[in-house]
Structure formats: structure tokens, C-alpha cells
Amino acid sequence: GDSVTQTEGPVTVSESESLIINCTYSATSIAYPNLFWYVRYPGEGLQLLLKVITAGQKGSSRGFEATYNKETTSFHLQKASVQESDSAVYYCALVSDTNAYKVIFGKGTHLHVLP
Amino acid sequence: DAGVTQTPRHEVAEKGQTIILKCEPVSGHNDLFWYRQTKIQGLELLSYFRSKSLMEDGGAFKDRFKAEMLNSSFSTLKIQPTEPKDSAVYLCASRDSAETLYFGSGTRLTVL
Numbered sequence: 001g002d003s004v005t006q007t008e009g010p011v012t013v014s015e016s017e018s019l020i021i022n023c024t025y026s027a028t029s030i031a032y033p034n035l036f037w038y039v040r041y042p043g044e045g046l047q048l049l050l051k052v053i054t055a056g057q058k059g060s061s062r063g064f065e066a067t068y069n070k071e072t073t074s075f076h077l078q079k080a081s082v083q084e085s086d087s088a089v090y091y092c093a094l095v096s097d098t099n100a101y102k103v104i105f106g107k108g109t110h111l112h113v114l115p
Numbered sequence: 116d117a118g119v120t121q122t123p124r125h126e127v128a129e130k131g132q133t134i135i136l137k138c139e140p141v142s143g144h145n146d147l148f149w150y151r152q153t154k155i156q157g158l159e160l161l162s163y164f165r166s167k168s169l170m171e172d173g174g175a176f177k178d179r180f181k182a183e184m185l186n187s188s189f190s191t192l193k194i195q196p197t198e199p200k201d202s203a204v205y206l207c208a209s210r211d212s213a214e215t216l217y218f219g220s221g222t223r224l225t226v227l
Binding site: 046 | 148156158165171208210214216217219221
């Protein structure tokens with residue numbers, strides 16, 4: 001079945017450093033999947049960070065970027081300069097038509113940004 | 116607009132009890148999901164409704180976990196009987212037509 005694998009945490013970086021959280025997926029669909037990053041900040045609920053539904057396209061939000069690469073089946077999350085407020089748990093997810101459009105999540109990556 | 120509402124926020128149960136968690140999705144959303152969140156396993160899908168039809172009944176969870184969608188604005192997740200390993204945060208989410216999930220704040224379940 002479809003699956004998502006992402007960087008195991010926790011990941012610790014210092015403020016102003018660059019960040020990459022890896023996400024690779026496995027999906028059988030030709031037309032899909034659609035790819036998402038969700039984030040859970042401390043004390044808040046899980047929420048959408050960004051999404052991309054077209055291969056080759058890039059999504060961005062809050063300084064984060066992710067490019068949908070169908071050749072490498074990847075959707076890595078990157079940021080050039082992290083801030084302490086980026087400390088959170090990040091989840092990569094996919095939706096595909098071959099599994100009734102259910103949402104498959106990776107296990108999450110806990111990011112700690114040191115001041 | 117009201118978001119996804121989950122009640123209760125916290126639940127403490129004795130082993131063997133039956134508990135029912137409640138969820139009100141965002142008005143107008145047709146899809147609803149129940150997940151269990153743990154540090155080790157991340158987000159595990161328990162149930163998935165598409166336009167009130169049950170699409171996923173949770174596989175390994177189906178023997179003690181039962182979700183129902185009584186109408187488009189209310190869903191329940193029953194765990195019967197509870198076991199200590201069920202201690203986790205249970206999340207409900209509804210999805211809009213752009214495939215974005217909106218999550219509730221979750222119910223933290225502790226089974227003694």
C-alpha cells in the first residue's frame with residue numbers, strides 16, 4: 001500500500017541555520033498522489049503548512065518550501081534560516097486515488113530550534 | 116467559522132470500560148477522519164468517512180474501536196473495552212474540497 005517515510009527525530013538545529021526534513025513516499029497511482037506538510041506547534045492543533053498537487057511544482061509557507069519530485073518520489077521540507085518559533089512537529093502526508101483518498105501520514109519529525 | 120470540536124479534552128478510564136469520544140466537523144466538510152497519535156507510531160488512521168459512508172474501519176483497530184457518523188455534523192468513536200495500551204491522543208479531522216484537513220484539539224485518553 002501507499003506509505004510515507006520521513007526523517008526520524010528529534011532534529012536539533014540552531015537559530016539561523018538551514019534545515020531539511022526528508023520525506024519520501026510510495027504510491028501506485030499515476031495521476032496522484034497529492035502531497036502535504038502539516039505542523040503542530042506547542043500548545044496548538046495540527047494544521048496545514050503547505051501542499052502541492054502537481055509534480056514538479058513547489059509549495060511554500062512561512063519561509064518553508066517543498067518541491068514535489070516524482071522521479072525521486074520525494075517531498076523534502078526546507079528552510080534557509082530557521083527561527084526558534086519553528087520548533088514544532090512536522091508531518092509529511094499523501095492522498096491518493098488508489099486508496100480511496102485517505103490521508104497517509106509519516107511518523108512525524110520533532111524539530112528543536114536552539115536560540 | 117467554527118473549527119473541528121472534540122469532546123472531552125481529557126478522559127480517564129479504568130481498564131475494561133467503554134468510552135465514547137465525540138467530534139463535530141467543520142460545517143460543509145464531507146470527509147471525516149479519526150486518528151490515534153502517539154510519539155512512537157505517529158498518526159495512525161482509525162476510521163475514515165466519505166460523505167458519511169465508512170471507507171476505512173481501521174484494520175488492526177477494528178475489534179475494539181468503532182466509529183460512527185450519525186449525521187454530517189457529528190461523529191463518535193467508541194473504544195470497548197479499553198486497555199492501558201489505548202492511552203494516547205485521539206484526533207478528529209474533517210477535510211474540505213481542496214483536500215486540506217482541519218484537526219480538532221484532540222482527546223487525551225488515559226487508561227489505568
